[in-house]
Amino acid sequence: MRVGSTIVLLDGYCYQSYQWKMMRPLGKLQRVIDSLEAYHCDEISIIRPIRINDSEESFKKDIEKIKKINCMTPLSFGGGLRDFKNIDLLHDLPIERLIFSSAFINKDFKLTEYARNLFGQQAIQCLLPFTIEDNLIKIFLSNEDKFIPIEDMDLAAINENANEIILYDTKNESASNQFDEQIINKLNIDNEKLIISGGIGHLNIKKVKRKNIASVLIDNKVLHKEYSIKGYKNG
């Protein structure tokens, strides 16, 4: 199982995000990546926590920052990949994998197919930001700024079109050991395709290791406890 980290990036700067609502500045992207790389982080997912009002200007600003990254750790990037124009801007970036959320939820497989032709099927990841309330799973649809019931989604098509699926617990993001593992059993998706994130701690990792999960992504925090990646690997 890989042990990676998420980086929340908005308007060129990194943040620690709390429950996808509050943001605490962490600093420059290259500095955060350097720190994670020094601790042999297995992979890094750069996510733009965008909402309905995402702008082309903000997207381009973040792309410019990513273009300048110099790193030797596998990178994925997502948040705002909503049309062909966005995908075309990615070709010159030091990233290997792309993260789509709204496209998968809205069944816009033309967009993911376009990306597949440029980056390959192994590069396509699906992000499902979720919350569980009263035993009901809801998925956040960022381009409409709302949670929708998971039953409204075509999970079989997502399973077929995505190489890996990131389950992002928005309610427990930034908390320790609070990732809601119920979701792993409730979705009918191969565990070896799943990446989990949002509130991951040592206890979560111990448990999910037995479930043959592909990867865990630890929230990037201002206190830098997440940097003792070795501790997580041997946990």
Place this chain on the structure above:
Amino acid sequence: MFVDIVDIGSGNIKSIQNWIERVNIPTRIVTNVKDIKSKFMVLPGVGSAGPYMKRLKKGDFDKAILEHVNDGNRILGICLGFQLMGEFSKEDGGVEGIGLIKGSVEKLKNTHTHNGWEKFHLMKEDLGESSFSSELKLTRKRIINGRVFYNHEYGFVLDEECTYNKIISDKYSDYSSLIVKNNVIGMQFHPEKSQETGIDLISMIL
């Protein structure tokens, strides 16, 4: 010395450039075959076999690569770039490769994908007088003990005796991880994203 990196519009060119420049060797991004001038070329590999080969052919890079190798120059193919140096790939309904190495590419058995890190051990002695010529003597290391990063759904099945052929792991023993055939090097993993091991490798190759 400088390194030419083939750019046909697929992903992660910048990572390859960063990787090579970390050992202080300049690079040039080549989008036109007329601009190929280096004795060492990199064929990067993030993409899908069908569209990738189509773009290679459209720019006449397939012929230029053969010419480059026949003239005794070295080439390094990475991931998809490596796979398309073979004869045939089953990806995208079947794609004819460049044919620098006898072998074919098939969907990985018993799994839908192979994403992650594998242990990597390499002794320079095992490679003989091969493409790991270390012309620039960037390192004195003769042994690499580290880990490398994979991200692929298809694997390369070698069909000839080469100077060197290393399998991915016991689980993926049908598939090649690193092939050296005279002046041709193929890597299924991503050395440009393999942290220290990637640096050790490029220092040893150049």
